[in-house]
Amino acid sequence: MEPTREKNATLVDVLDRALNKGLLINADLIISVADIPLIGINLKAAIAGMETMLEYGMMQDWDEALRAIAREKRAKAPEKEKIIMPVGEKNEQRTVSLLRDK
């Protein structure tokens, strides 16, 4: 497979890299705001690393990207009735109902 840099699908990857990686410089030399060097307070609040990004709003980007992959893969595979759903919290309800129906 070929690597992708498609802009919409990889925005999160760019943000992740530019915010959380890359070379940093000794704090004496650089601008800092109240002990938060490099990234100002508001910016931190708006995009406080990936965790927050994923929780608020940015989640959709990921979801979309991942779902697109899953959709594509599923489209190739033949349809099949699900027997047991996974253990994850989100699927709890579904697990219960599916098992009961049997």
Place this chain on the structure above:
Amino acid sequence: MKDLQIEEQGRYIYCVAKGSEKTSLGKIGLENSMVYAIPSNGLLAIVHDCEQKPYDSKDEEKVKQWIKQHENVIEKALQKFETVIPLSFDVIIKGKEPGKEVVNWLQAEKERLERSLEKVKGKQEFGVQIIWDSAEIGEKLSEDKEKIKNLVKEMQKVPRGKAYFIKQKIKKELKQEMEKLADQKFKQFYSKVKEQCSEVKVDKNKKAGCEEMLMNLSCLVEKDKVSQLGKELDEINKLKGFSVRFTGPWPPYSFVT
């Protein structure tokens, strides 16, 4: 911008490259600022002049735009200088004469910077994320594992109250099996990927709905190994329940710290 003298302005640094000329890259920086190279002793810092305060905004779109521009400058520098050390977003050198501070910094860090440049020379960074569809994997496991299969059969025969306890058992069993499989697959895939890379960093997994990330890697890859890595990933991508996200090439953000 206020009437600051150029010497008094901060220097926003995008990246470091090898070179000795004070070249200009044009108005391609954050908010279309003029980007140029500050040379010192065989190294270049790619910068623009700015106020001595960080880029900061509550407007997420604006911030995203800045970050895209940051990335874009580094891309342009990569094309021009072949090898660069990307800096994190929003690194601004301050001081009475920031231009001189940049030169001093390049000199003081010369050895370390050159070592980093040498390490990433001729290589590119790629993101490799392996996602597994826990629904599909769970289903497969419940078909393959005798113990779970029997529990499911048993549950279907008994009344609801008892079925509840069996269901709990199935969940526990399935969870254990999935963890075991995740472990095993992680090792297997990691070693396949690693073979094609000069260096691999394991990043934190990210969650996204039902599809869980099994592994999140940043890979430093020699240019002539990229297609082989793609082939290995193809094999993984073909496996039922697994899919691969292969992104890049990125500037080597993960390999310069």
